[in-house]
Structures are given as structure tokens and as C-alpha cells.
Amino acid sequence: xxxxxxxxxxxxxxxxxxxxxxxxxxxxxxxxxxxxxxxxxxxxxxxxxxxxxxxxxxxxxxxxxxxxxxxxxxxxxxxxxxxxxxxxxxxxxxxxxxxxxxxxxxxxxxxxxxxxxxxxxxxxxxxxxxxxxxxxxxxxxxxxxxxxxxxxxxxxxxxxxxxxxxxxxxxxxxxxxxxxxxxxxxxxxxxxxxxxxxxxxxxxxxxxxxxxxxxxxxxxxxxxxxxxxxxxxxxxxxxxxxxxxxxxxxxxxxxxxxxxxxxxxxxxxxxxxxxxxxxxxxxxxxxxxxxxxxxxxxxxxxxxxxxxxxxxxxxxxxxxxxxxxxxxxxxxxxxxxxxxxxxxxxxxxxxxxxxxxxxxxxxxxxxxxxxxxxxxxxxxxxxxxxxxxxxxxxxxxxxxxxxxxxxxxxxxxxxxxxxxxxxxxxxxxxxxxxxxxxxxxxxxxxxxxxxxxxxxxxxxxxxxxxxxxxxxxxxxxxxxxxxxxxxxxxxxxxxxxxxxxxxxxxxxxxxxxxxxxxxxxxxxxxxxxxxxxxxxxxxxxxxxxxxxxxxxxxxxxxxxxxxxxxxxxxxxxxxxxxxxxxxxxxxxxxxxxxxx
Amino acid sequence: xxxxxxxxxxxxxxxxxxxxxxxxxxxxxxxxxxxxxxxxxxxxxxxxxxxxxxxxxxxxxxxxxxxxxxxxxxxxxxxxxxxxxxxxxxxxxxxxxxxxxxxxxxxxxxxxxxxxxxxxxxxxxxxxxxxxxxxxxxxxxxxxxxxxxxxxxxxxxxxxxxxxxxxxxxxxxxxxxxxxxxxxxxxxxxxxxxxxxxxxxxxxxxxxxxxxxxxxxxxxxxxxxxxxxxxxxxxxxxxxxxxxxxxxxxxxxxxxxxxxxxxxxxxxxxxxxxxxxxxxxxxxxxxxxxxxxxxxxxxxxxxxxxxxxxxxxxxxxxxxxxxxxxxxxxxxxxxxxxxxxxxxxxxxxxxxxxxxxxxxxxxx
Ligand code: HEM
Numbered sequence: 001x002x003x004x005x006x007x008x009x010x011x012x013x014x015x016x017x018x019x020x021x022x023x024x025x026x027x028x029x030x031x032x033x034x035x036x037x038x039x040x041x042x043x044x045x046x047x048x049x050x051x052x053x054x055x056x057x058x059x060x061x062x063x064x065x066x067x068x069x070x071x072x073x074x075x076x077x078x079x080x081x082x083x084x085x086x087x088x089x090x091x092x093x094x095x096x097x098x099x100x101x102x103x104x105x106x107x108x109x110x111x112x113x114x115x116x117x118x119x120x121x122x123x124x125x126x127x128x129x130x131x132x133x134x135x136x137x138x139x140x141x142x143x144x145x146x147x148x149x150x151x152x153x154x155x156x157x158x159x160x161x162x163x164x165x166x167x168x169x170x171x172x173x174x175x176x177x178x179x180x181x182x183x184x185x186x187x188x189x190x191x192x193x194x195x196x197x198x199x200x201x202x203x204x205x206x207x208x209x210x211x212x213x214x215x216x217x218x219x220x221x222x223x224x225x226x227x228x229x230x231x232x233x234x235x236x237x238x239x240x241x242x243x244x245x246x247x248x249x250x251x252x253x254x255x256x257x258x259x260x261x262x263x264x265x266x267x268x269x270x271x272x273x274x275x276x277x278x279x280x281x282x283x284x285x286x287x288x289x290x291x292x293x294x295x296x297x298x299x300x301x302x303x304x305x306x307x308x309x310x311x312x313x314x315x316x317x318x319x320x321x322x323x324x325x326x327x328x329x330x331x332x333x334x335x336x337x338x339x340x341x342x343x344x345x346x347x348x349x350x351x352x353x354x355x356x357x358x359x360x361x362x363x364x365x366x367x368x369x370x371x372x373x374x375x376x377x378x379x380x381x382x383x384x385x386x387x388x389x390x391x392x393x394x395x396x397x398x399x400x401x402x403x404x405x406x407x408x409x410x411x412x413x414x415x416x417x418x419x420x421x422x423x424x425x426x427x428x429x430x431x432x433x434x435x436x437x438x439x440x441x442x443x444x445x446x447x448x449x450x451x452x453x454x455x456x457x458x459x460x461x462x463x464x465x466x467x468x469x470x471x472x473x474x475x476x477x478x479x480x481x482x483x484x485x486x487x488x489x490x491x492x493x494x495x496x497x498x499x500x501x502x503x504x505x506x507x508x509x510x511x512x513x514x515x516x517x518x519x520x521x522x523x524x525x526x527x528x529x530x531x532x533x534x535x536x537x538x539x540x541x542x543x544x545x546x547x548x549x550x551x552x553x554x555x556x557x558x559x560x561x562x563x564x565x566x567x568x569x570x571x572x573x574x575x576x577x578x579x580x581x582x583x584x585x586x587x588x589x590x591x592x593x594x595x596x
Numbered sequence: 597x598x599x600x601x602x603x604x605x606x607x608x609x610x611x612x613x614x615x616x617x618x619x620x621x622x623x624x625x626x627x628x629x630x631x632x633x634x635x636x637x638x639x640x641x642x643x644x645x646x647x648x649x650x651x652x653x654x655x656x657x658x659x660x661x662x663x664x665x666x667x668x669x670x671x672x673x674x675x676x677x678x679x680x681x682x683x684x685x686x687x688x689x690x691x692x693x694x695x696x697x698x699x700x701x702x703x704x705x706x707x708x709x710x711x712x713x714x715x716x717x718x719x720x721x722x723x724x725x726x727x728x729x730x731x732x733x734x735x736x737x738x739x740x741x742x743x744x745x746x747x748x749x750x751x752x753x754x755x756x757x758x759x760x761x762x763x764x765x766x767x768x769x770x771x772x773x774x775x776x777x778x779x780x781x782x783x784x785x786x787x788x789x790x791x792x793x794x795x796x797x798x799x800x801x802x803x804x805x806x807x808x809x810x811x812x813x814x815x816x817x818x819x820x821x822x823x824x825x826x827x828x829x830x831x832x833x834x835x836x837x838x839x840x841x842x843x844x845x846x847x848x849x850x851x852x853x854x855x856x857x858x859x860x861x862x863x864x865x866x867x868x869x870x871x872x873x874x875x876x877x878x879x880x881x882x883x884x885x886x887x888x889x890x891x892x893x894x895x896x897x898x899x900x901x902x903x904x905x906x907x908x909x910x911x912x913x914x915x916x917x918x919x920x921x922x923x924x925x926x927x928x929x930x931x932x933x934x935x936x937x938x939x940x941x942x943x944x945x946x947x948x949x950x951x952x953x954x955x956x957x958x959x960x
Contacts, residue, residue, distance in 0.1 A: 088898070325892060493885070
């Protein structure tokens with residue numbers, strides 16, 4: 001058994017490149033087309049004329065290198081959107097813009113507040129997907145071609161393959177090739193036999209997986225598009241005891257995709273009966289939520305019967321084909337405001353929005369219908385905070401120390417003047433525009449500021465009226481979402497993962513076996529293998545196949561059982577260094593470290 | 597939901613003891629590895645054996661770019677000897693063989709190394725117990741805040757390393773780096789990130805917590821091992837370039853480098869680890885999207901955490917592409933891999949601490 005031994009493992013990709021260029025003359029068709037990866041053609045200069053340039057540009061765009069650069073740019077471009085508030089959270093954007101007035105115009109121009117729909121972000125991913133299409137279409141055809149053709153014929157010099165084995169046997173070449181064919185078929189190789197040469201190939205699923213993965217990326221893109229075009233969502237804050245019908249006018253905010261308008265809304269509704277919340281009462285996370293549950297009644301159709309239901313975080317409710325999610329919750333103090341003439345100018349629950357996890361909430365009571373002593377309109381407003389569990393300290397002032405209603409208090413300032421509602425601009429009900437309002441002062445000049453317990457009344461100076469803190473209701477806010485593209489996204493995602501696994505875990509490789517009379521009556525069996533990647537494993541596989549052939553083609557004892565490496569050298573002959581990097585030259589003899 | 601379920605203080609306390617004990621034993625393992633590096637290379641035996649290997653290497657080098665002798669004989673009866681297989685070096689392989697490891701071929705060094713590994717196994721068992729008791733104390737997946745995430749992360753990283761050792765992979769060279777970082781990780785977790793055991797906020801009450809977060813932790817741990825491989829690859833590659841250019845590489849640094857696996861091996865290790873978990877990382881993101889859909893009604897909202905997961909994913913995809921693209925293999929690809937891991941780290945520490953989003957339940 002002749003034994004030659006030459007080198008350690010190789011590098012996945014490098015092997016492929018070897019096969020593709022450096023050694024293609026030696027291996028011929030055998031080494032080619034072991035993948036559908038496009039050859040790098042960037043070095044070529046553009047041909048003449050416009051067509052030549054266009055073709056050159058297309059080739060650039062669809063090259064792996066440009067795909068790589070585009071991927072890199074995509075990840076860079078995604079960064080600003082994670083650090084700068086985005087328009088989906090308008091409150092934060094407003095706060096940011098107020099805080100950074102100098103940079104805001106520039107950011108606005110660059111689309112920094114809506115990065116993921118900005119032209120430059122879109123440009124990158126569109127280019128990437130064009131590149132991807134330009135890449136996978138030809139690769140798919142090439143792959144189909146490879147599937148329909150047979151494994152390439154045995155190369156002349158099997159010794160030049162990354163893994164190689166040979167031995168002499170008494171069996172005839174026909175017996176050996178028949179056995180080899182059986183063995184390779186048994187290992188689920190695709191086999192093609194010419195004379196006494198057997199060629200086998202396996203692992204086509206790698207290529208298929210890779211193509212499937214890249215196609216699935218398109219699926220994801222389409223699903224994303226469907227979601228944003230056909231999906232819609234509306235937000236609604238409901239105070240305990242109130243109801244909601246799925247009607248455009250009822251939403252606090254509504255955003256529908258281009259293909260989904262307000263007229264597509266399903267008829268249904270629900271009412272909030274009560275809201276249950278429990279909180280950790282001790283421990284390090286004291287005050288953080290433990291259960292949040294909205295108890296509701298819902299109905300479908302114009303006159304459906306109300307059914308009891310509940311909505312909690314992670315457990316949305318499906319009503320009439322739409323899904324209703326619980327988003328947040330809080331308290332709404334119930335107040336009665338009397339104006340200067342003693343008439344009730346406002347009565348009702350006013351939702352206050354929580355500002356921290358312990359329930360400190362801010363809110364505004366707007367009283368547009370108030371009259372002054374003379375019966376002239378004099379709008380009133382109250383602004384302040386609500387604390388479910390009142391606490392006071394020097395640094396933070398009044399705040400809440402626990403989110404449950406243990407010691408509720410309402411702390412308000414009072415204003416009068418013009419609310420600005422008549423200006424016709426839509427107003428945020430949670431914010432007070434004080435440009436045309438004056439804050440009320442006590443006779444001693446102090447600003448009016450009162451902390452009220454439920455049942456308390458604050459009387460305004462100068463007989464301007466009063467506000468009574470009647471009680472507290474809970475509120476919850478919901479997102480009603482019409483969903484589209486979910487299934488497509490899920491299926492594409494699953495296909496992407498499967499494709500990836502095929503692409504990364506399956507090795508595509510070829511094994512050739514040739515049996516020829518050696519001239520002295522023996523048969524010389526030669527076996528070589530070439531992997532699209534990873535040569536260590538192909539060597540093991542060759543060893544396994546060789547072992548499997550032993551019963552049919554037993555190896556004869558080797559005349560020289562322990563050939564020295566120099567002989568091995570002679571056997572393989574003049575192997576050109578495939579790559580002329582300095583690293584490829586032989587290690588310096590003086591240098592024991594090279595082998596250390 | 598068993599929200600009211602009282603937190604079992606005892607379990608939590610035991611868990612803390614176990615984690616502290618694990619740190620102590622990891623520290624012993626760290627010292628063991630240190631001794632392996634310090635005493636290994638200097639010994640006479642090591643130099644001699646290096647010289648021996650060097651000799652046979654020269655002959656191999658004359659043959660072809662490379663020759664590492666690896667003889668495999670296995671098989672049944674006398675006639676069924678497994679024929680030997682010749683393998684040829686590929687372009688990226690300099691023909692420089694792997695270093696002998698931290699012990700540098702010295703028996704003393706090797707002994708220290710083995711002791712260090714034994715300590716690591718013991719520490720890991722304590723570590724595992726600590727994480728398991730924490731889970732028992734809160735009766736849920738032990739990764740609801742950054743403290744729990746960090747301890748589990750370290751446990752999985754060491755577990756993956758021990759698994760590789762158990763599979764007879766030659767990865768003891770990671771030992772020193774791993775014990776160092778696990779000590780840092782646990783120290784940080786106990787001092788800065790510590791949160792007493794408690795129940796979860798309602799948003800985390802979902803079986804997706806088990807699926808999504810455990811996959812994220814496993815992916816991160818394996819990405820981490822790969823990143824160590826890439827980093828060492830860069831050093832060793834530098835060293836090999838200098839070697840082959842004929843520049844002498846003596847002194848401490850050269851001594852350390854010489855004992856590492858070859859650049860080709862390190863590169864391959866990093867690639868295999870990254871390629872192995874990339875599909876899992878993809879799944880992590882998709883599972884997160886499904887959970888987001890269930891909790892908030894949108895599968896993707898460009899929340900900072902989602903965005904950084906996406907950035908990390910694209911960066912690793914870039915790395916895999918780079919490995920397949922001529923001109924980007926080797927060092928450039930390694931830089932990409934390190935950048936991708938930096939994105940992963942930022943997603944974990946940076947986003948949790950500096951950026952607020954819907955994922956801000958880190959307990960910091
Ligand atoms: C949309 C962005 C893209 C992503 C996320 C992506 C992702 C990936 C991943 C993760 C792999 C690794 C699988 C492996 O190593 O076998 C891969 C391989 C590959 N990709 Fe992409 N890709 C993208 C776009 C492209 C484009 C535009 C091209 C063509 C120019 C392309 C061509 C390839 C090729 C040829 C391979 C196989 C490389 C090999 O055989 O090792 N990809 N891609």
C-alpha cells in the first residue's frame with residue numbers, strides 16, 4: 001500500500017478558490033462548478049461604449065464584493081435610528097427637538113427622525129436587493145444546469161486533489177469500479193461511471209440551501225412591505241366605564257398603510273369595566289408590576305351581544321378579525337369644576353399619564369366653557385400631577401412612592417385665559433399651551449398650588465370658582481391592530497433558517513475512483529476527493545470509502561511500507577504553490593518556531 | 597400565573613454562595629492556566645521538542661507548502677487496514693503547524709494545564725448550580741435581568757468550551773482567556789448588575805422568554821469563543837507573517853505566539869463557531885419577532901434592541917460573505933468578525949444601559 005502524506009488541513013473558501021482558478025488547468029472540469037458562487041470579475045475594465053459601461057456597472061453591483069460593502073453600509077446606516085428618537089414615538093421626538101434646537105434642522109433634513117423610511121436607508125437596501133436578484137437569478141440557472149448534468153469526469157491527475165489515496169490490488173479494474181460505484185451510491189452520492197472511472201458528487205443541498213436562504217430574504221422584504229402597506233393600527237385610551245367602537249373618529253391616533261384606509265375598519269367595540277393591577281410590595285423591585293389585566297366586554301357587528309373578556313400583556317384579544325393589545329394604564333382623577341358664577345363648567349375623569357414606574361403622572365384639566373363673573377368666556381385650566389401614593393421630598397418635590405392607590409393626591413396649578421382651542425389647530429389633550437393664559441396667584445402673590453385628597457375642593461382666588469376632586473377611575477390604553485404580512489414573514493423566516501442550515505452545515509464534495517491495470521498484473525486503485533470547503537473531512541471520507549472497498553479490492557502489502565516524505569514528493573511531482581503570498585513559501589529552515 | 601408565589605429567599609442565597617464559590621474556583625483555574633503559560637514554555641523539554649518538530653517540518657516544507665503528519669490507522673483485521681489519505685495544503689495555509697499549546701510541550705506545564713481544566717470543570721458545576729438555584733428561587737427562567745443574563749452567559753460560554761474539550765477538540769488555548777473573562781463577567785454581575793431574585797414584569801411572562809433569551813445566550817456565548825479565536829488569529833497571523841519574512845520572533849511575545857495554534861487553525865476555528873451559531877442567532881431574532889408580535893402587536897418596530905440585533909446579524913452575514921470573497925479572507929474577515937461581536941456586546945450592555953426602548957427591563 002503506497003502511502004503518501006503531505007499536508008495539514010486547508011481553508012474552506014481557499015480550497016474552492018484553488019479549484020476555481022489556480023488549479024483549474026490541472027483539474028479541468030472536475031474542479032469547476034463546485035459551487036455557483038460567481039467569479040470575482042471586478043478587475044476587468046469596462047468595455048467600450050455605453051453598453052460596455054452599463055454591463056460593467058451591473059457586474060460590479062452583482063459582485064460578492066459589492067454585496068459585502070452594501071451589507072456593511074446597511075448595518076452602519078441602521079445605527080442612528082437606534083440612538084435618535086424616531087417618529088413612531090412622537091413625544092420623544094418633540095422632547096429631543098426642544099432639547100437640541102441647533103442640530104434639529106440638520107437632522108430633519110437628513111431624515112434622522114425616520115431613519116428606516118429615509119431615502120438613504122431605502123437606497124442601501126434597495127441596491128442590496130437588486131444586487132441580490134442579479135446574483136441569485138444566474139446562480140439558480142447555473143445550479144439547475146449542474147443538477148441536470150453528471151458529475152464531472154475523473155481528472156487526469158488525481159494526486160493533485162486536496163485529498164488522495166491509492167493502493168494496489170489483485171481485483172480487476174472492473175470489479176473495483178463496480179464496488180466503488182456501489183459504495184458511493186450507498187453513501188448517496190450521485191454517481192457516473194465511465195469505463196473503470198467512477199465520479200461521484202454529493203451535497204447539492206448546500207447550494208440549494210444557499211439559494212433558498214437568499215430567496216427567503218426576498219420573501220421577508222415582501223412581507224415587510226405587505227405589513228407596512230396593508231397593516232394598520234390605532235391607539236385608544238379608555239377610562240373605566242367607557243366604551244369604544246371601531247370607528248375612525250373614536251381613535252386617539254390612527255395610522256393605516258397605503259392599502260388600508262379607515263373605511264376598511266371592522267365593526268366591533270368594547271368597553272373597559274375595570275383594570276386590575278398588582279405590584280410587588282416588597283423586595284428590590286418594589287413597585288414594579290406583577291399583573292396588569294383589563295376586564296372588558298366586547299361585541300362584534302353593529303348590534304352584537306356584549307361578551308365578557310380580558311386583555312393582558314402578552315395576551316391580546318382577537319375581536320372581529322383584529323387584535324387588541326393592552327399597551328399601558330394609569331389613573332384618571334374625576335373632577336368637578338365650577339366657574340366664577342357657580343355653574344358646573346366641567347365634570348368628568350381626566351386621564352393623567354404616568355411619568356415613572358412608581359406612578360407619578362402628569363395631566364391637564366381644560367375647561368373651555370367657563371365664564372367669568374360678568375358672564376364673559378374666560379377659559380380655565382389646571383395643570384399638575386397625580387400621585388397614587390403621595391410622597392414629598394426636597395429634591396423631587398411631590399411624587400409617588402408606589403403605583404397603587406394607597407394615598408392618592410392631586411396637586412394642581414390653576415390658569416385662566418385663552419386655551420387656544422379655537423385657533424383650529426389640533427391640540428394635545430395632555431399638554432397645556434400657556435402662551436395666552438395667566439397663572440392664578442393667591443392674594444399674597446404666591447402661585448396657586450394645592451394638593452388635594454379625594455373629596456377635597458380647591459377654591460380659586462378672586463371668586464374665580466373651584467375644583468373638586470371627586471374620586472379616581474382607572475384607564476387603560478389599547479392598540480387595535482390590523483395585521484398583514486405576518487404569515488409571509490414567518491414562512492420566509494423559517495425558510496431562511498432552513499436554507500442557512502443547509503448552506504452552512506452541508507458540505508458539497510466530489511470523490512473520484514479510478515482503477516487501471518498497473519502493468520505488472522496488479523490493479524492500481526486511485527481515489528481523490530475535492531470539497532467545496534473543508535478538506536479535513538473529505539480526507540476522512542476518502543479513508544472511509546477506501547476502507548469500505550477493501551473486501552472487494554484488498555490492498556496488497558506495500559513494497560515500501562514507510563516511504564519517506566521526499567518520495568512522496570516525487571510522487572506528487574511539481575506542485576505549484578497556488579498562491580504566492582510570502583506565507584506560502586517554505587518556513588525558514590533555521591526557524592524552529594515555524595513548526596512550534 | 598403564580599405572581600404571588602413567594603420568592604424563596606433561601607434558594608436565592610444559596611445561589612449567591614454558589615456563584616461566589618464558582619468565582620473562587622475559576623480564579624484557581626485562572627492561576628493554573630497562568631502557571632501553564634509561565635512554566636510551560638521555559639522548560640527545557642519544550643525547546644527540545646519544538647526543535648524536533650521543526651526538523652521534520654523542514655522536510656515537509658520542501659515537499660509542498662505544508663506537511664503536518666497525521667497518521668490515522670483504524671480498522672479491523674490485518675487485511676482491512678484503512679488506507680492512508682494524502683492531503684494537500686490549500687492556499688491560505690502557510691504550512692506552519694499548530695503550536696504545542698500553552699504547556700509548550702513541557703510535562704510540568706501540561707500538568708498545570710490539566711489542573712486548570714479540572715478546576716474549570718468544578719467551577720462550572722458550581723456555576724451551573726448557582727444558575728439552577730436562582731431559577732428555582734424565582735420559579736422561572738433565570739434570565740429576567742442583566743445579572744441573571746450575565747451569569748447564565750458565562751456559564752454557557754464555559755459549558756461550550758468544556759463540551760469542545762470533551763469532544764477531544766484541541767481548545768485548551770482558550771482556557772486562560774475564558775477564565776479571565778468569566779471572572780470579569782461574574783464580578784461585574786455581582787457588583788454592578790446585581791438584582792435580588794424577584795418576579796418578572798408582566799411583559800416577560802411568556803414561554804418565549806425561555807426560547808428567545810436562551811437562544812440569545814447560547815449564540816452570544818459561542819460568538820464569544822469565536823471572537824477569542826479571531827483575536828488570537830490576528831496576533832498569530834502577524835507573528836507568522838514576520839516569521840516567514842525571516843524576522844526573528846524571540847522574546848516573551850514570540851514565545852507565547854509560538855505556542856498558539858497556527859493562524860489557519862485559529863481562523864478555521866473562528867469560522868466554524870460563527871457558522872455554527874449563525875442560524876441560531878437568526879432564529880433568536882425571528883423568535884423575538886414572534887414574541888413582539890404577541891406582546892405588542894408588531895413583529896418589528898425598530899426598537900433599539902431589535903435594531904442592534906439586526907445590525908449584529910448583518911455584520912455576521914458580512915463576515916460570512918467576506919470569508920467567501922477573494923481579497924476579504926483572512927485579516928479583513930477577522931476584523932469584521934470582531935466588529936460583529938462588538939455589536940453583540942453593545943446590544944447587550946450598551947442598549948440596556950444607555951438607550952431606552954421597550955426592552956428596558958434590565959433592572960439597572
Ligand atoms: C440581503 C443581504 C444578504 C444577506 C443577509 C446574505 C447572507 C448570506 C449568508 C449568511 C451567507 C452564508 C452562507 C454560506 O457561507 O454558505 C451567504 C452566502 C452567499 N451569498 Fe449572500 N447575503 C446577502 C446578499 C447577497 C448578494 C447580494 C449576493 C450576490 C452578489 C450574495 C451571494 C452569496 C453567495 C455567492 C454566497 C455563498 C458563499 C459561499 O458559497 O460560501 N449574497 N449570504
